[in-house]
Amino acid sequence: MRTDTRFEPLVTRRLLLRRSRSEDAEEISAYRSDPAVRRYQGWDRTDPTAVRASIEEMARRAPGEPGGWVQFSVEERSSGRLVGDVGLSSVDGEPGVVKVGYTIAPEFQGRGYATEAVGALVRYAFETLGADVVRAYADAENLPSIRVAEKVGMRLVERLEHRHGDRVWHGRRFERRRDDPPAAGPYGPEPPDAAWGR
Ligand SMILES: CC(C)(COP(=O)(O)OP(=O)(O)OC[C@H]1O[C@@H](n2cnc3c(N)ncnc32)[C@H](O)[C@@H]1OP(=O)(O)O)[C@@H](O)C(=O)NCCC(=O)NCCS
Numbered sequence: 356m357r358t359d360t361r362f363e364p365l366v367t368r369r370l371l372l373r374r375s376r377s378e379d380a381e382e383i384s385a386y387r388s389d390p391a392v393r394r395y396q397g398w399d400r401t402d403p404t405a406v407r408a409s410i411e412e413m414a415r416r417a418p419g420e421p422g423g424w425v426q427f428s429v430e431e432r433s434s435g436r437l438v439g440d441v442g443l444s445s446v447d448g449e450p451g452v453v454k455v456g457y458t459i460a461p462e463f464q465g466r467g468y469a470t471e472a473v474g475a476l477v478r479y480a481f482e483t484l485g486a487d488v489v490r491a492y493a494d495a496e497n498l499p500s501i502r503v504a505e506k507v508g509m510r511l512v513e514r515l516e517h518r519h520g521d522r523v524w525h526g527r528r529f530e531r532r533r534d535d536p537p538a539a540g541p542y543g544p545e546p547p548d549a550a551w552g553r
Contacts, residue, residue, distance in 0.1 A: 380407035386460035451487035
């Protein structure tokens with residue numbers, strides 16, 4: 356896989372994806388601290404100081420570089436407003452695999468922005484970074500996240516159960532391979548009930 360040391364913002368019909376900057380921390384912290392947004396996310400801290408520190412750490416890494424996440428802020432082109440963030444990360448021990456993550460602020464959800472931004476990120480991972488596989492994980496109950504993965508052409512490849520003490524996390528792993536068709540069926544390889552149930 357390639358490392359992109361000269362990242363240029365990704366421009367879609369309505370959005371612009373650029374590297375996150377320290378100044379984005381307050382806005383990102385505000386929506387990440389919303390209980391509905393953080394419900395299925397693994398962030399330990401969502402306060403501005405922690406978000407800023409994480410942005411600054413990721414800013415030192417180029418997309419495609421091993422070692423962790425790189426984050427992009429998503430701007431609405433018509434207004435310049437920050438509507439969310441997406442990220443990608445290489446996967447230790449699995450060359451050619453890129454993980455993606457995504458968050459859209461509640462007031463901007465339901466407009467297709469996540470699909471548009473993640474679609475651009477998937478294309479970037481294949482075309483610029485030379486990835487073979489793009490992967491996303493979702494909680495089995497996180498239907499909007501699952502839907503976004505499907506809409507960008509990923510398919511359900513694994514059901515996961517991780518035990519944390521006496522609690523069990525039910526997850527789903529979605530993937531799109533470089534030579535997969537642009538979009539799978541409306542709900543991936545399984546009927547909706549099976550794919551979305553537990
Ligand atoms: C997941 C998330 C990024 C989606 O953002 P978004 O911009 O609203 O997504 P889109 O508008 O592109 O698409 C959302 C899809 O989910 C569907 N959806 C929304 N709520 C749903 C629900 N309760 N049940 C089933 N589908 C639902 C929408 O109808 C849409 O699908 P459609 O186009 O087929 O109608 C956003 O909900 C979010 O930030 N959630 C919190 C953070 C998170 O959990 N991120 C994912 C972790 S991997």
